[in-house]
Amino acid sequence: MEKLTKRELKEQRKLEKLQYQKQLDSQGRKKTLLLWVGLPLVILLSVFGLIKLAGSSSSPSSDVPNITLQTPVSANDLQTGSKDAKAVIVEYADFQCPGCGAEHPILKQIVSDYKDKVLFVYRFFPLTQIHQNAMLAAQAGYAANLQGKFWEMHDLLFENQQKWATDPSAIDTFMAFAKKLDLDTDKFKNDMNADSTKKFIADEENAGTANGVNSTPTIFFNNKMITSPTGALPTYDDLKKLADTALKSGK
Amino acid sequence: MVNTNSKLSAISYMPYAISILSFLGFLDATYLTILHYQNAIPPCTLSGCEMVLTSKFATVSGVPIALFGSIFYLSIFFLSIFLLQTKHRLALWLLVALANAGFVVALVLLFIQAGILHNFCMYCLGSEIISTLIFAATLLILRNELEKPAH
Numbered sequence: 001m002e003k004l005t006k007r008e009l010k011e012q013r014k015l016e017k018l019q020y021q022k023q024l025d026s027q028g029r030k031k032t033l034l035l036w037v038g039l040p041l042v043i044l045l046s047v048f049g050l051i052k053l054a055g056s057s058s059s060p061s062s063d064v065p066n067i068t069l070q071t072p073v074s075a076n077d078l079q080t081g082s083k084d085a086k087a088v089i090v091e092y093a094d095f096q097c098p099g100c101g102a103e104h105p106i107l108k109q110i111v112s113d114y115k116d117k118v119l120f121v122y123r124f125f126p127l128t129q130i131h132q133n134a135m136l137a138a139q140a141g142y143a144a145n146l147q148g149k150f151w152e153m154h155d156l157l158f159e160n161q162q163k164w165a166t167d168p169s170a171i172d173t174f175m176a177f178a179k180k181l182d183l184d185t186d187k188f189k190n191d192m193n194a195d196s197t198k199k200f201i202a203d204e205e206n207a208g209t210a211n212g213v214n215s216t217p218t219i220f221f222n223n224k225m226i227t228s229p230t231g232a233l234p235t236y237d238d239l240k241k242l243a244d245t246a247l248k249s250g251k
Numbered sequence: 252m253v254n255t256n257s258k259l260s261a262i263s264y265m266p267y268a269i270s271i272l273s274f275l276g277f278l279d280a281t282y283l284t285i286l287h288y289q290n291a292i293p294p295c296t297l298s299g300c301e302m303v304l305t306s307k308f309a310t311v312s313g314v315p316i317a318l319f320g321s322i323f324y325l326s327i328f329f330l331s332i333f334l335l336q337t338k339h340r341l342a343l344w345l346l347v348a349l350a351n352a353g354f355v356v357a358l359v360l361l362f363i364q365a366g367i368l369h370n371f372c373m374y375c376l377g378s379e380i381i382s383t384l385i386f387a388a389t390l391l392i393l394r395n396e397l398e399k400p401a402h
Contacts, residue, residue, distance in 0.1 A: 035332065039328075039332065043277070043325070046277075046278060046281075047285075050278065050281050053282065054282060054289055055289065097295035098292050098295065099292050099294040100295070127295055127296075127297055166307075214297060215294040215295060215296035215301070216294060216295045217294060218294075227294065229294050229296040229301050230301055231294075232290050232293075
């Protein structure tokens with residue numbers, strides 16, 4: 001009897017020890033589980049917080065500087081639409097800038113939807129320090145203008161931006177565009193390299209800088225800057241809203 | 252003797268330091284990733300952070316480097332927690348390998364900003380500092396491990 005109890009006691013102690021260890025184990029496991037559920041939760045929450053933070057800082061209108069265009073639209077400007085339009089859009093752009101390429105179809109749509117009710121002006125602002133072919137593309141645009149086909153060239157340049165943007169022989173592409181538009185290619189080439197062409201582009205760029213332009217596309221709607229270097233680019237709806245308001249108020 | 256002891260205790264905090272650093276790095280890189288995708292095609296600019304973030308070096312075939320950064324820091328974060336939990340050697344080796352790669356990438360990105368773009372972006376610099384600190388911390392742990400007698 002006694003022996004059995006001793007044995008039982010021993011076994012009981014063993015069992016208790018085992019249970020205690022199991023309890024410790026399960027506590028550890030619970031802790032680990034908590035850690036591996038809690039940490040991803042913390043990660044998720046912080047991502048959510050960051051999305052809110054980023055959203056508040058990059059809304060299109062939050063950081064647009066309050067700048068009025070000081071260089072009025074003149075006969076010298078490259079323009080399309082009606083001169084008497086109540087809605088005037090001036091864009092400082094770089095043919096090699098992806099942002100300008102993205103904005104191009106939107107502006108084109110606005111211009112074609114509003115036809116005579118809007119005046120669209122394109123001003124050169126090639127970011128030559130970061131875009132190797134920006135200046136050459138601007139020269140091609142200006143040379144096409146001398147043969148009355150600026151907008152056709154403008155569209156070709158933007159629509160094929162990726163083909164020539166970083167191509168060391170972009171000039172060949174531009175010559176091909178000139179041929180496609182039935183331009184006098186000899187004259188086109190001469191005009192491209194003419195000092196007067198380079199001066200026109202430089203003058204527009206300098207005027208842009210003086211007007212507070214430091215990124216492309218910078219868009220002025222009725223002389224008021226509506227874009228910023230850090231903000232999102234205006235959508236079709238943004239521009240439509242502005243145009244509709246301006247047309248309604250008849251200002 | 253006292254010296255080695257204090258050195259050891261400092262080193263035992265290194266995995267914690269790595270966890271905290273990698274979490275900060277994750278916040279930084281993720282913020283930039285979110286900005287990138289919210290502003291899918293941002294304006295082009297000549298100066299400052301935007302220029303660095305919109306340069307052709309900011310993405311690898313369309314994927315922003317910041318996203319790689321997020322994944323990198325997240326991996327380091329979980330590896331360091333795993334190391335703290337299990338003291339597993341493999342976790343340490345993976346951590347060292349990742350931190351090495353991160354340090355090299357940080358150097359390359361720093362070189363691009365200084366040498367090619369001539370512009371710096373605070374968020375990028377922050378990330379590069381964090382990568383370097385994590386790299387240094389893993390080296391300290393590794394040296395300590397290698398000095399230990401094998402058992």
